[in-house]
Amino acid sequence: MTMTIDVTRRGFMIGSATAGLALGFQVPFLTGRAHAQAGYPEEINAWVVVRPDEQVIIRIARSEMGQGSLTGLAQLVAEELECDWANVTTEYPTPATNLERGRVWQSYSTGGSRGIRESHEYVRMGGATAREMLILAAAREWGVPPGQCRASKGVITHAASGRSTTFGKVAEAASRLEVPTGVQLKDPKDWSIVGQSVKRLDTAEKVTGKQVYGADLKLPGMLNAAIRQCPVFGGTLRSFDEAAVASMPGVKKIVRVDDNAVAVVADHWWQAKTALDALPIVWDEGEHAKVSSASIAAFIEEGLTAKQAFVGNSNGDAEAALAKAERTVEAVYSYPYQNHATMEPMNATAVWTEDRCEVWCPTQNGEAALAAAAEAAGLPLQQCDVHKLHLGGGFGRRGAFHDYVRQAVGIAREFPGTPVKLLWSREEDMTHGMYHPITQAKLTAGLDANGDVTAFRVRIAGQSILAGVMPQRLSNGADMVAFQCYLPQGEHSIGYSFPNLLVDHAMRNPHVPPGFWRGVNANQNTIYTECFMDELAHAAGKDPLEFRLKLMGNHPKNAAVLRAVAERAGWGKPAADGIFRGLAHCTAFGSHTAACAEVSVTNGQVKIHRIVAATDCGYVVNPQQVEAQVEGSFVYGLSAMLYGECTVADGRIEQQNFDSYQVMLIAEMPEVETIIMPSGGFWGGVGEPTIAVAAPAVLNAIFAATGKRIRDLPLTKHDLGAA
Amino acid sequence: MARINVNGKTVEVDADGSTPLLWVLREHLELTGAKYGCGVALCGACTVHVNGEAQRSCVFPLDAITETDRIVTIEGLSEDGSHPLQKAWVDLDVPQCGYCQTGMIMAAAALLERNPQPSDADIDAEITNICRCGTYRRVRAGIHQAANEKA
Known part of the structure; x- marks a missing residue:
C-alpha cells in the first residue's frame, strides 16, 4: 500500500472537491477524480499506474485481510503487464470512485474464497491491455509496428533495430492511448510470476508496527466512541442515566445509537469505555429474553423428524432403499454457534456533514460499506466514500x-465535521457477532450384505444464513447454501455417488443472528458426512480409505487428493506407537481438498501431531501463500473443533472474551504438510476449502485412537479419558 | 502529569493513573504498534517490554510505572525493522492479517533475550499470544531462524 497518513501537518477540511485527500490520506488515486473530465492521465488504465521512476502501482479492488490475495491479484496483473515485480506496489481505489467510473473494478466483495477465482480473468486483462498500450506508445515513438516489439520486466525492445526503452519513459504517452480490445491472455504454461512463491507485498509494515489498521486510525480533532448494544438480540434501549457519567474525564456526549445501543463519546477511547462501564442503562430485552441453548437445541431437534423440508440433492429413492437395506446405520450430529473473533474488534471512523460523509474502516466489501455509510448518513452514495484499511x-x-459502519456514522452525525472513531470492546465483539449457524443432522445409511452403501440419507435441521442475512437469495424459500458439500454439482458438490441419495433441510431459525463464517456450511456438513462415512466403513468392517474410494469413481479429483494424503501420510502402514490416523475430503469453494490427521490421546488429552493436506485448486498463483492458508485454515477449523462454542442464556451470548471462548495456541499447532496439486482448467478457492477437512480428519483419528465417536462439538464437551 | 520512559525517551503523559499503558501508548503517544485485542491480558496483542520483560500492556496501569522503568514498544525494537525476529518474519512471510504480530514479535524478543536458543517446548510454554489467522507454524520457524542468526 502506498497510502500514508500525514494528518498532523494537514488541515482538516471537508466538502471540497477532493474531500478524501483533505483528510490527510494521500491516496494518489483520488487526484484522478479531480481530472474526471480529462480522463485519468496518471494511469495507463484503471488497473495500472506507471511512474516515471518505473514504480508500478497496481489497483486492487478486493480487500486484504491476511489471506494474501492483495499479492496474488497483483501477481496476476503483473504477469500480463510484463513489469519488473520488484517495482510493484498496490493501492485500493475507493468504492465511490468505482461507482463514479461505472464499476471499472467490478466487485469489491472479498468472501467465499472468490477474490482471485472470480476476478482473475479481468484483472489479467487489465495488465495485458496496459502492456499493449505501453508497447504501442514505444512503437509509435520509434515508427515501428508494435507487433515487432516485446515487453519484459518493464523494458520494451525492438529487436530488429536494437532499440529499447522502459515503461516509465513511455507511460505518459501510453496513458493517452485508447484501451485496446481483443488482447489475448497468456497461456498458463508461459506464466513466470503467477505460480511463483513471491513474497507478500504487505509484510514489512506488519512487523514494525507501522501498518495502520482501522483501530489505529487517528484523524485531527478525532473523538472516540465506545458502544454497548442490548445484550439480548432483538432487544432495545429503553433509557440511560446520562448525568451519572457526563462529568467523567474526557466525556463529550452520550449518544443513542439505532434503537438498541448507546455510545459514550470522549476525547480518548479509554475514557469513553470507562464512562460506558459506569453508565446505568435500562434495556427492553424484548421477546427473546428467555431463550437458552437448551431451548434452541430442542427447537432445532424437532426439525430432524419434521415432515416439511427443502430438498438439496436427491437421486433414486433413498427412503425405499433404506427400508429394503440389509441393515441401516443412523447417527445424529450437531454443530454449535461460533464467533469469528477477529483479532481486531469491529471499528469504523466516520466524519459527517450535511452534504458529505466519509468512513475509514476494515471491510471485506468496500461497496457494501459505502452503501451502509450512505444509508446511515442520509446522503446519496455520490456524497459518501469509504477508505479501506487492511483488516485485522x-x-x-x-x-x-x-x-459497525452504520453505528459509527450514526454517532458522527452528532458531531458534524468532527471525525469520530467507534471501537467495539472485545466483549461487545463476542456478544454481538454474526454467528456460525447452529445445525443438527441425522444421517442414515443402508448397507447391503457386502457392506456396500445402498442409500444415504441426510436430514439437516437448523439455521439458515441466507434467511438471516440476505433473504432475497433464498430459492423459493430454500437456502441452497445450507447444502454446501451436498449439492449434485458445482463448487460445493458432494464427492460421492450413492445409488440412492436424499439430502434435505428443515430450516429452523433461532433469534441469534447468523453469518458467513470462514468455511461457512462446509464446516459442519463435511464433519457430518466424513465422520459418518467413517462410521459406515467401520460398521461394514472395511478400510475407511477403500470404503470411500469405492464410491468416488465419478469424482476423480476428490479421489486424487484423498489418495495423495493417504499415500504421503502412510495410510495402511503402521503409524508410530500411540499415533492414530483419520481421513476426510470434500469439494468446497471450487477446490478439492483432503486431509489425513495423526493424533494421539493420552489420559484423555488429544494431541494433533501432524496433518497432511492436499488441495487441487485448479491453478495456483502463489504456492507459499496457499500453504499459509492451509495452515491458517486448520488453526481456525481446529480451534472451532476443540473449543469453539457460543452458548445462549437469557437470550444473550454467554462468552465474553478469550477465557470462555478459547482458541488454539502455538503449543497445540500440529505439523502441516501441504500437497498442492493443481490440475488446471478451473480456478478454485484457497482461503476456505481446507478448513472443512481438518476437523473431520482429526475426529476420525480420535475414533481410531479411542473408539469414541464425537458427534457434537466442541471437543471440550467430551471426556476422552473415559473411553 | 506522569513521566515515563518509552523507547529511550522520557515523555510526559496527561492521563488518569488508572489508564492502562496500552492506551497511554496508543492514544497519548501515538504508538499504535501495540494492539488492543482483549483488554484482559489473554491474547498478547498488546505485548511490550517493561525493563526487558514482556508485559501485556492492556492491564498495566500508568500508576504502576515509574520514570526509571524502561518501556520498549515494537516501534523501538529496532531503528529500521532490522531486529533478527523482524528480518526472519519478513523472510518467512510470517504475518497474515498481521494484527497480532507486533505483540507476537515482542513476546518472542523477550524470550530470546532470556533464552537465546529456545527449544520447541520453550516456545510452547512462553509464546501464548493468540493468532486467529493461524500463523503459528511460521512463528515457530521465525523464532528459530532469528535465534540461529543471533547465535
Whole structure:
C-alpha cells in the first residue's frame, strides 16, 4: 500500500472537491477524480499506474485481510503487464470512485474464497491491455509496428533495430492511448510470476508496527466512541442515566445509537469505555429474553423428524432403499454457534456533514460499506466514500455486515465535521457477532450384505444464513447454501455417488443472528458426512480409505487428493506407537481438498501431531501463500473443533472474551504438510476449502485412537479419558 | 502529569493513573504498534517490554510505572525493522492479517533475550499470544531462524 497518513501537518477540511485527500490520506488515486473530465492521465488504465521512476502501482479492488490475495491479484496483473515485480506496489481505489467510473473494478466483495477465482480473468486483462498500450506508445515513438516489439520486466525492445526503452519513459504517452480490445491472455504454461512463491507485498509494515489498521486510525480533532448494544438480540434501549457519567474525564456526549445501543463519546477511547462501564442503562430485552441453548437445541431437534423440508440433492429413492437395506446405520450430529473473533474488534471512523460523509474502516466489501455509510448518513452514495484499511482479520464478519459502519456514522452525525472513531470492546465483539449457524443432522445409511452403501440419507435441521442475512437469495424459500458439500454439482458438490441419495433441510431459525463464517456450511456438513462415512466403513468392517474410494469413481479429483494424503501420510502402514490416523475430503469453494490427521490421546488429552493436506485448486498463483492458508485454515477449523462454542442464556451470548471462548495456541499447532496439486482448467478457492477437512480428519483419528465417536462439538464437551 | 520512559525517551503523559499503558501508548503517544485485542491480558496483542520483560500492556496501569522503568514498544525494537525476529518474519512471510504480530514479535524478543536458543517446548510454554489467522507454524520457524542468526 502506498497510502500514508500525514494528518498532523494537514488541515482538516471537508466538502471540497477532493474531500478524501483533505483528510490527510494521500491516496494518489483520488487526484484522478479531480481530472474526471480529462480522463485519468496518471494511469495507463484503471488497473495500472506507471511512474516515471518505473514504480508500478497496481489497483486492487478486493480487500486484504491476511489471506494474501492483495499479492496474488497483483501477481496476476503483473504477469500480463510484463513489469519488473520488484517495482510493484498496490493501492485500493475507493468504492465511490468505482461507482463514479461505472464499476471499472467490478466487485469489491472479498468472501467465499472468490477474490482471485472470480476476478482473475479481468484483472489479467487489465495488465495485458496496459502492456499493449505501453508497447504501442514505444512503437509509435520509434515508427515501428508494435507487433515487432516485446515487453519484459518493464523494458520494451525492438529487436530488429536494437532499440529499447522502459515503461516509465513511455507511460505518459501510453496513458493517452485508447484501451485496446481483443488482447489475448497468456497461456498458463508461459506464466513466470503467477505460480511463483513471491513474497507478500504487505509484510514489512506488519512487523514494525507501522501498518495502520482501522483501530489505529487517528484523524485531527478525532473523538472516540465506545458502544454497548442490548445484550439480548432483538432487544432495545429503553433509557440511560446520562448525568451519572457526563462529568467523567474526557466525556463529550452520550449518544443513542439505532434503537438498541448507546455510545459514550470522549476525547480518548479509554475514557469513553470507562464512562460506558459506569453508565446505568435500562434495556427492553424484548421477546427473546428467555431463550437458552437448551431451548434452541430442542427447537432445532424437532426439525430432524419434521415432515416439511427443502430438498438439496436427491437421486433414486433413498427412503425405499433404506427400508429394503440389509441393515441401516443412523447417527445424529450437531454443530454449535461460533464467533469469528477477529483479532481486531469491529471499528469504523466516520466524519459527517450535511452534504458529505466519509468512513475509514476494515471491510471485506468496500461497496457494501459505502452503501451502509450512505444509508446511515442520509446522503446519496455520490456524497459518501469509504477508505479501506487492511483488516485485522475478517473471516466473514466484515463482508455482509456493516453494523459497525452504520453505528459509527450514526454517532458522527452528532458531531458534524468532527471525525469520530467507534471501537467495539472485545466483549461487545463476542456478544454481538454474526454467528456460525447452529445445525443438527441425522444421517442414515443402508448397507447391503457386502457392506456396500445402498442409500444415504441426510436430514439437516437448523439455521439458515441466507434467511438471516440476505433473504432475497433464498430459492423459493430454500437456502441452497445450507447444502454446501451436498449439492449434485458445482463448487460445493458432494464427492460421492450413492445409488440412492436424499439430502434435505428443515430450516429452523433461532433469534441469534447468523453469518458467513470462514468455511461457512462446509464446516459442519463435511464433519457430518466424513465422520459418518467413517462410521459406515467401520460398521461394514472395511478400510475407511477403500470404503470411500469405492464410491468416488465419478469424482476423480476428490479421489486424487484423498489418495495423495493417504499415500504421503502412510495410510495402511503402521503409524508410530500411540499415533492414530483419520481421513476426510470434500469439494468446497471450487477446490478439492483432503486431509489425513495423526493424533494421539493420552489420559484423555488429544494431541494433533501432524496433518497432511492436499488441495487441487485448479491453478495456483502463489504456492507459499496457499500453504499459509492451509495452515491458517486448520488453526481456525481446529480451534472451532476443540473449543469453539457460543452458548445462549437469557437470550444473550454467554462468552465474553478469550477465557470462555478459547482458541488454539502455538503449543497445540500440529505439523502441516501441504500437497498442492493443481490440475488446471478451473480456478478454485484457497482461503476456505481446507478448513472443512481438518476437523473431520482429526475426529476420525480420535475414533481410531479411542473408539469414541464425537458427534457434537466442541471437543471440550467430551471426556476422552473415559473411553 | 506522569513521566515515563518509552523507547529511550522520557515523555510526559496527561492521563488518569488508572489508564492502562496500552492506551497511554496508543492514544497519548501515538504508538499504535501495540494492539488492543482483549483488554484482559489473554491474547498478547498488546505485548511490550517493561525493563526487558514482556508485559501485556492492556492491564498495566500508568500508576504502576515509574520514570526509571524502561518501556520498549515494537516501534523501538529496532531503528529500521532490522531486529533478527523482524528480518526472519519478513523472510518467512510470517504475518497474515498481521494484527497480532507486533505483540507476537515482542513476546518472542523477550524470550530470546532470556533464552537465546529456545527449544520447541520453550516456545510452547512462553509464546501464548493468540493468532486467529493461524500463523503459528511460521512463528515457530521465525523464532528459530532469528535465534540461529543471533547465535
